Amino acid sequence: MKTVCLYFQVHQPWRLKVYRFFNIGKDHNYLDDFTNRSIMQKVARQCYLPMNALLLKLIKENKGAFRCSFSITGSAVEQFRAYAPEVLDSFRALAETGCVEFLAETYSHSLASLSSKEDFVEQVKLHTAMIKKEFGKKPAAFRNTELIYSDQIGAMVSELGFKTILAEGAKHVLGWKSPDYIYTNAIDNRLRVLLRNYKLSDDIAFRFSNKGWDQYPLTADKFASWIASETGEVVNLFMDYETFGEHQKADTGIFDFVKALPKAILKQGELQFSTVSEAAKAYQPVGVLHCPHVMSWADEERDVTAWLGNELQNEAFSKLYALKDKIKALKNADFSYVWNFMQTSDHFYYMATKWLSDGDVHSYFNPYGSSYEAFINYMNVLSDFEIEIDKALASKKGWRKKETVSA
Secondary structure, rough: OEEEEEEEEEEOOOOOOOHHHHHHHOOOOOHHHHHHHHHHHHHHHHHHHHHHHHHHHHHHOOOOOOOOOEEEEEOOOOOHHHHHHHHHHHHHHHHHHEEEEEEOOOOOEEHHHHHHHHHHHHHHHHHHEEEEHHHHOOOOOEHHHHHOOOHHHHHHHHHOOOEEEEEEOHHHHHHHOOOOOEEEOOOOOOOOOEEEHHHHHHHOOOOOOOOOOOOOOOHHHHHHHHHOOOOOOOEEEEEEEHHEEHHHHOHHHHHHHHHHHHHHHHHHOEEEEEEEEHHHHHHHHHHHOOOOOOOOOOOOOOOOOHHOHHHHHHHHHHHOOOHHHHHHHHHHHHHHHHHHHOOOOOOOOOOOOOOOOOOOHHHOOOOOOOOOHHHHHHHHHHHHHHHHHHHHHHHHHHHHHHHHHHH
């Protein structure tokens, strides 16, 4: 039997408000509450609620034969709690079926794995605790932000006790190998690596509604036949959950496609659905995946230049993580909260200057008029945040000094 492994990424960043230079030192509220609320409630109506209801129905109709996996960022869960608690309830209903697995990742969808092991571990532990609290089970599999992966990152993940990690089935890493098999990490072979079949995944995520595509329209039966023709053991379909109803609107027929897909796949006879961990356990690894350099699922290059590919991004990233020792010294929940949402990778993505073949993707998600505008806004917020950190540290040191003198 060949396995189909469906995995969905759920993420919403905390978006920063327009923050001018003259706000520095005066305004310490950084988030755009109106935009965050309106976007969350819009995506909840168009994607999360209808898609969760459909998946729950498909699980019941297929008596557990239909299975899938999710990872949900901490910032998304925070916004569910604040603006759309019914979405969180619908995810809990999926968890209760026993047919849905929830993976761990970095809490704030951060680039911590590219900064320091300490920051990365802290973020992962925070996210793991949140998933266990919300859905009742500690995650056994891991998915890093934007599928960022390397041999070293995989080894760090294995040290944290995870058995499985997801990664991109990038051609420049795989070479002649197929993404449709299980591999092991090159440093720690206990960690199993599931690789995204980017062609089939992107047929749904990006090409589904493209009337210029030579395979348009895509039907469930046609797609199931493509999966059946794959020569490997595990076909990994990984995509953003917002694909359904948000990127691919309801009038494209995307929900009808999903509704028909389980039966179309199961009737092939040789195909079954599995969660990420089930797939990793069901098959033996066929080899080692050597990935000495960092890769991701972003853009044609499948690297990290979407976030750290220009001077603006690198300067912002360096200045942010230069604050980590001060944050650690403060041990203050309010400062840690801001520190977390400032790490979200989206802020750096907005500063991208890649306007070649990937330009449409970057502009679609970008609320700013230019990369420079995104950079200036972020740095203004970061400057005020640093001033407030220094004030808090000075106050803390002064309090400690008085305490020592009185003693």
